[in-house]
Amino acid sequence: MRTDIPVMNAILCGISGLRPRVAELRLNHVPGELEGDLIGEFSGPVTPDEGSPCLPCKSFPEFLQTRRSVSHFRDEAVDARCVIHAVAQALEDDERLWGCSETAGLLEAFVFVLRDSVGGPGPGIYQVRRDSAVRMTTAAELGDPIRFGVQEEFFAGSGVVIFCANLDVEDGAGGANGYLVNTLRASMALYEVHVELGCMDVVGSVFGGFIPASLRSLLLADMVTRQQIISCSYGFPA
Structure with missing residues (x-):
């Protein structure tokens, strides 16, 4: 990004609140033109749909200035x-971004x-x-989180988010690059969650996942x- 000046300027313009071209970018959006989406989604506080119990307390710039990887949580x-x-x-x-469908590689989340x-x-x-x-799975069926084989601090907070993918589908669609595409998509999705929750002062740490055998029955993985x-x-x- 640092060498792509137009994209960088568009994103910085959005973060600063100077958004003269947002509506135009959204109306004329074409696949691959991400600047408008980034500006529109992240230049201010994330606003949940009506009826959601969650209200942001920080703007995106404030989130960027205060974000930290955290492993100590309050009760x-x-x-x-x-x-x-x-x-x-x-x-x-x-x-929407990747043009997926039920038969074309949807991500899964838990x-x-x-x-x-x-x-x-x-x-x-x-x-x-x-x-x-x-x-x-209920709390009783979940059992002691320590059996998932990750550091104990990852379970010291309120919970964990996992993104999964169907490697068979991606292998058929993308060949040798299928897993890389899945990793990119899941990372983008997780970062979006991280930003939205961060604007609500909900924090955490990213990690690779659990011992695969521990999820075989819990997630039917x-x-x-x-x-x-x-x-x-x-x-x-x-």
Whole structure:
């Protein structure tokens, strides 16, 4: 980006709040022209859909100035509806940006809710789609998170978000580059979640994932048609 001056200037213009071309860029959007999307999505606070319990408390520039990778969290639980909303939005944006469909490589996402919050869904594992969320596993079935084989601090917060992909589909569509494309898409989606939650003062750390065998029964993950790509913890900072 540092050598692509027009793109950099467009993004900086958006972050600073000077957005004379946002409407024009959105109306004339073509695949690959990301500047308008970046400006429109990230130049100010992220606003959830009507009915969402989540309200941003920071603008995107404020988030960039204060963001940190955090592994120490306070006991207060994050309302999982905020996390599920952010994940669903990221999945919708991924589908729109990459032109995906049910048969053309949709990402999958799962939210591990470890702490109960007033008004929020109970602890467990939720499979999130762009238009729905279903609890796959209860807190009792989830058990002790330490058995997933990652550092204990990743489970010290309110929960964990996992993005998965179907490697069979991507291998057929992208060949040798299929896994790389999946990794790029999942990373972009996770960063979008990170930004949206960060603007609500919900923080965490990114990590690669769990021991594959630990997810075989919990997520019905065979590591081929459903392979974890990238994960992050989330919670309120201590």
